[in-house]
Amino acid sequence: MQPHVFILKPHSGVPIYRQLCEQIRRMAASGQLPPGTELPSIRDLALQHAINPMTVSKVYSLLEAEGVLERHRGTPMTIAKVARAQSPPAKRVQQLEPQLEQLVLAARQLELDGGEVAKALRNIWEKTDERSLRRRTPAR
Amino acid sequence: MKAVARLMLAYFTGTRLLAVVTAIGVVCVAGGTSALLYLPPLVAQNGLPSRFTLAQETAITMLPVAGMLCVVFGASLMPAMLTRLATSHYTHLLPYGRAKLLASALCTVALVSAVASATASLYYLRTPIPIGLVFERAFTVSLLTYTLLYIVLWFMGRSRSIGKLVGLAAAIAALALPLRFFAVPSMSLVGPWIACALLWAALAAGFLSAPRIAPVAARLKHSFVERFGAASYRGGGREIDFMLGTANPWPLALGQVVPLLIAAYFLRGYVPVGFAPNEAAPHPWLFFVTILSVVSGAMTSVAATRSRALWLRGHWTREELFARVERAFWASACFPLGVLFVALVAIGSYLAMPTKALAFGLGFVSVGTALSTYLGLLITAAVGWRLAVLAVATMLALMVASMYVATPATPWTTIVALEAGLAATALVFRQLAARRWRHLDWMLCRPDSTTRAAA
């Protein structure tokens, strides 16, 4: 799997490990990274993004403990073959919270109210369906 | 051990110039040794007829000595490199760094002494004195004097012109010392051995504590320089002289007196080794004076780099700049040259130098200064192979020619031809230098450490 799929901003203030954790969780939950996908090695991911390999290692261990990733002997880390249904929607929604907060903040700055924002959200939701989401992620 | 060997290799071949000098030295030693061993006996040694002229024999006899001197100076990178490494973090960082660095210095001096002793023993081959004894004595004394020599070279490398001259004086003394021990076989070797041991103990102690001493020394030097002034500029000189360092020629001129007097002292009762005391031998006084004549000229090697500042400050074209620089250096060279003239004639007559040699010697010394001045002006970029070889060849030719000029048996026509030839060479160098200055590219001359310190 290509390491450049992830978008990491080392200078955004948000710790890199958290950015990476959230992205992997989200992609695994949404199906962008189907179960069984091999993740890049620690070294490759660190070199590609010029970040500390221990950070990557920490993320992998954290997610392995959470059950999002699994490690097989001899092969790199892979996305766990856990049925999506087993993760309750409430927990999955929790992962969206940072993005939702940002959305709300931006909306408030533009002096929009909740109704207009919800309408826009529904529009975009209907326009993008699952298939077009998968098409947008690069092939393995 | 491989570190010690690798360091020694770097000492002898680190820069292009020194690699050439070392190579020439090795060739001369090997060539001269085989010549002395396998050629028919030379007149000067046995009184038997020989197929070489006296001049040729002189050259052959001196070849191993010249080669040996080249080998000694071929390692002159050692003091500078050793100091650099010793005052850096490397002494602590490298595994057994200090010990290996110190060992490399000792091995280098030992190697050079061994070469010198072997060369010296050559001259006693066909004499009744046992070679082993000669080698042993020569080795002991060489060890001591070459240690001193390298210390002097270290000192010279770190100082300005006046320091260089004082260093030269000490160097001449160091080279002349062994002769005393040679000439008197009954002199005990205990003295030199103890001196050696003490010297190396002091060096080792200084070396091992160098990182601690370095900041203190730097501070002392800084306050010394502050009080006595870094530049030789005493006011009233022109800016060009200040920039080039030629503003005050007196320290250089008068500083030569010290080595001259020291050399005169040692040459008082000089008996040339291997020769019977007859007139066929070249008088060494001209040789020494020629060495000194080259020193003042060698200062021009920084001219190109320092003139960079003049370019920005003046309205001169590069040709005009060359002319002005040339004039400035000749104007300041007059003083040391004048001192050399006086010394040559005065001390030369005292040492019973043949009159012919004295007379022609004056011109010869001037030619020496001219040669080294224009050689220095030729250095407008990093010293490449060609320039290094040219410089070494020229200096060797000058030294050999000085011996011919000083030999009473040489006809005056030969002397005139030699001097004319060398003068012509100097003029050729001048033309080459002028041409180079017309295309002077200051990006290629990096500022040397003295200009950086002055800046």
Next chain:
Amino acid sequence: MSVPYAAARRLGKAFYGKTVLEDVSFSVEPGDIVGVLGKNGAGKTTLLELMLGFSPPTAGTVEVFGHPSFRLPGAEKARLGFVPQQDELVNQLTAADQIGVIASFYPRWDDELVNALSRTWEVDLRERIKGMSVGQRQKLSILLALGHRPDLLILDEPVASLDPVARRQFLEQIIDVAADGRRAVVFSSHIVSDVERLANKIWIVKDHRLYWQGDFDSLKDSIVRLHIRSARALPDALAVPNALSSQRNGSTATVVVRDWSVELHGELAARLAAEVEVEPLTLEDIFLELHR
């Protein structure tokens, strides 16, 4: 628990009566990349030199590979690498000669690595050091410290003179060094963005002490900027615990705090009856706030 590569306990150093460092404690584990930050003259170089064993401590202890650093045995020195702030190359030699001389001291030298890196980093080994630019010399100094594959690599401002391309190449090499988790890197730099990418531990030297010594992620969680927005005017004394700086403007305030935690969030919001928004800071911002 393996022996840390470097460890200090209440380390102190004073020169001629002037204190440069005091009460410094740290440990460097295999796999760590430690970024050392501090203003000029804060004592970063002294700290690194003490770790190197270049000068003895005047208080406390510092150990490398389990030995007191000042008396590190010769064999252990082959596991240590150092790049000084001012290069210490021999000007008269060529780069290849300089490498050859240094390499001869070490039992193991990776020629392939050095040659490969000299090609990637565009350092001409045949060039004489005297004629190299400052950046080239710095790159050569770094090469000299990498060749023997040290377990602990200490660098003092290694990228000060490098262009962005060279800096990125250097970063990648550091990642390569630390990637297998068996080697450690400690480097000081003013280029905070590089430190931010690479370091997993941060040491901030301030007022002769280590103001922060620990995990980078914890540092980011600890020092944050709070944006407080209230409907009414805020009280004069905000009384935010561990505030480093604050600015008030009627009903809004911006406060930079240290030792922040999530529990404090709710507490503060309730007490001030205001919205409290937590903004994480970049490392550079953290550094500037600490020195305000």
